[in-house]
Structures are given as C-alpha cells and as structure tokens.
C-alpha cells in the first residue's frame with residue numbers, strides 16, 4: 001500500500017524511537033551520577049576524619065611537650081632536695097613537687113584520652129575505607145555497563161536525529177509547523193497512531209466515529225480532540241480489528 005500519509009507514519013516511528021533513546025541516555029546519566037555520589041560521599045567522609053586525626057595528633061604532640069617540661073621540673077626539684085637548708089625551703093619544695101606531679105597526672109590522663117580517641121578514629125577510618133573501596137569497585141562495575149549503554153544510545157541518536165530532520169522535510173509545510181510548535185511546547189511525539197481505540201499520545205479513548213473515519217480512509221489524519229496530536233490509523237491495527 002502506497003499511502004501519502006506514509007511520511008507522517010515514518011516520522012512518527014522515527015520520533016518515537018529517537019525519544020526512547022534520548023530518554024534512556026538521560027536516565028543513564030542520572031544513574032552514573034548517583035553511582036558516583038556514593039563514592040564521593042565516602043571520600044568526603046575520609047577527608048573529614050583525616051583532618052580530625054591531624055588535630056588529635058597536634059594536640060597529642062603539644063601534651064607530650066608539656067609532659068616533658070613537667071618531668072624535667074620534677075627531676076630538677078628532686079635534685080635540689082639534698083641542698084635544702086631549712087623547714088621553709090622544704091615546705092616550698094614539697095608544694096612545688098606536688099604541683100608538678102599533679103600537672104603531670106592531668107597531662108598523662110589527657111594523653112591517654114587522645115590515644116583512645118585516635119584508636120577509635122583509626123577504626124572508623126578503616127571501616128570507611130572498606131566502604132570506599134567497595135563503592136569504587138561497584139561504581140566501576142556498574143558504570144562500565146552504563147557507559148556502554150550510553151555510547152549505544154548516543155550512536156542511535158546520531159543516526160535517528162538526522163533521519164528525523166529529513167523525514168520532517170517530506171511532510172506538508174502546515175504539518176511541519178504544527179509539529180515544530182508541539183515539540184517546542186514539550187510534546188515530543190506530535191504524530192501518533194490509534195492504539196486500542198485510544199490516542200497513543202495521551203491515552204484518551206477516542207469516539208468510534210473518529211476511528212471509523214480514519215479506518216475507512218487510511219490515507220487521512222485527524223487531530224486528537226483531547227491533546228491535538230495528529231492521529232492516524234495504523235495498517236496493522238486495521239488488520240487485527242477486521
């Protein structure tokens with residue numbers, strides 16, 4: 001059957017295929033983004049923990065220095081003991097020693113606390129590192145497939161987009177303008193077939209009269225009363241109905 005409506009049908013088919021690939025390409029992009037967001041989350045977490053660890057190391061170095069100062073003071077005070085000449089000097093030395101020992105005790109406790117925190121942080125970082133490695137492996141596995149699919153979709157789009165342009169040039173000017181207006185306003189399939197007695201664009205059920213008119217004259221087309229898309233009656237549908 002050589003229908004003059006054939007260019008419209010070809011355009012509708014090409015557009016449907018093209019839109020499918022465009023949609024799948026954008027879905028793949030989203031999936032790749034999501035996959036990398038998990039890896040990035042763990043990387044950021046590791047960075048934060050690293051700077052926490054650095055702060056603890058600095059604090060610990062500072063405390064170690066102060067411990068050394070107190071220890072040196074205690075040694076010095078002990079060395080002075082034999083030289084004490086009276087009760088007054090003895091009492092002063094005793095109170096200085098007590099003070100230094102007390103300070104040393106507090107510093108050692110602080111150091112211990114920091115060491116415990118450091119150990120906890122190390123364990124946490126180990127866990128995060130495991131997660132990071134897992135998510136990295138997962139990301140590579142996942143995206144290798146996704147990237148292949150994305151390439152395929154891009155290839156199909158590169159074939160279909162120019163085909164669509166050349167098919168568009170074969171249809172009457174008034175339909176071309178309608179078509180472009182539709183696509184500019186977001187209707188990606190301005191021409192569509194009647195499927196299951198409904199418009200395959202908006203899925204609204206069509207009046208039998210409209211279907212009969214198009215069925216009896218398969219070379220004609222009409223606008224969908226609901227979404228204004230151009231409707232045609234597909235030949236295969238006619239065969240299954242009759």
Ligand SMILES: [Zn+2]
Nearest residue numbers: 199202224227
């Ligand atoms: Zn419709």
